[in-house]
């Protein structure tokens with residue numbers, strides 16, 4: 323990996339490149355080798371970034387929304403101009419195939435831009451001869467946007483769009499293991515926004531925690547694990563910060579007996595294995611009727627055997643590595659635990675030779691209910707398959723999870739699918755797809771999968787507070 327191609331990444335504080343003496347080596351997960359040093363914020367710089375966001379807030383929050391949207395559009399255009407370098411950084415640090423990296427960036431830019439078509443106009447609640455009541459939306463103040471390593475660009479831009487359009491300023495902190503594309507986004511933002519509106523710092527969990535406890539941060543927009551989400555909720559309590567928490571999932575999908583395995587297998591397969599299974603709302607637990615089990619698994623194994631796994635820069639690669647060593651070790655442990663407790667390995671695929679955090683496509687059956695993987699999120703290419711004979715039993719087992727991010731029903735009877743979807747405990751339930759998102763569709767989790775939503779008007783409103791103006795009309 324060429325050190326020069328990713329340049330000399332810098333943090334952005336108060337509209338300037340922020341020099342630092344602290345660095346972290348960024349590892350390419352396809353080689354397990356460090357390839358560039360990224361800056362890390364010291365505690366003073368965390369404070370500087372928050373101070374810059376606070377100082378920029380009065381002017382930015384009172385800039386007309388149409389002007390803010392114009393700048394967000396200009397930002398989107400500049401990001402598009404930089405798609406090649408952003409995608410190069412993303413594949414280098416995350417491992418995903420370069421075409422998927424471009425897809426992530428283009429999709430995320432479009433989602434960010436979609437907030438430029440929304441408004442936050444006041445809503446009149448009462449308009450009577452004696453009284454006028456209006457609901458207005460106000461920005462909150464400096465926001466901390468804290469992201470995970472599976473979709474670094476998407477998670478960042480999904481937050482920047484509503485945050486900035488609503489009139490907030492922001493300090494972004496990516497995951498320490500994938501900072502490059504996010505730092506580049508900060509650099510590009512410097513050219514567009516007034517100083518201090520967008521600050522990007524890098525650092526580990528302690529930098530995240532410093533933002534969460536900082537008295538001048540008004541909201542935490544977080545994507546990451548449920549365990550960290552709980553920590554953030556506790557740490558944010560003393561200052562009663564607003565929270566959006568997009569957390570983990572252990573999504574179930576129920577296949578109904580009318581499914582043609584040949585027709586459905588490909589979509590079900592990729593519902594699990596896209597992005598090497600490192601997707602919060604991937605289909606992680608598949609419920610299959612006894613009558614279809616063998617045929618559907620056979621089809622999925624055939625697809626698994628055809629998948630090209632390797633370095634995301636190589637031609638035709640469909641699946642990259644696991645992003646980091648700790649996550650890889652966690653997946654190994656989950657599979658070993660399930661096997662030790664009696665699970666059957668239905669399929670385990672091949673991985674490239676040599677270094678890199680490669681993990682084989684794995685299908686597990688007969689997973690006993692005391693296996694960790696039944697209850698905990700497997701954030702990688704492992705699908706657990708559960709047989710059923712009674713759909714009500716499948717539904718009860720699907721819903722018996724602490725998580726509630728996504729869910730799906732697979733059927734050629736869309737009416738039956740929609741009826742069962744209604745009964746699944748999730749923030750989104752899809753029929754014949756999993757997941758499916760769009761800029762006009764909100765996304766969020768129930769139970770321990772999260773708090774609040776991202777996306778569309780509902781996501782925009784999460785970056786505002788309600789301000790009621792209530793006028794009693796008293797004449798002269």
Ligand code: NAD
Nearest residue numbers: 469470496497526527530531546547550568569570571602
């Ligand atoms: P993580 O929780 O370990 O880290 C996420 C981010 O939080 C990182 O930037 C990290 O530095 C920061 N952080 C850690 N401790 C912190 C603290 N105490 N205070 C503030 N910040 C802190 O998660 P991860 O392993 O990087 O990401 C994988 C997880 O993210 C999975 O569980 C996955 O399901 C979840 N995820 C959820 C969604 C969603 O939209 N629901 C999307 C993508 C990923």
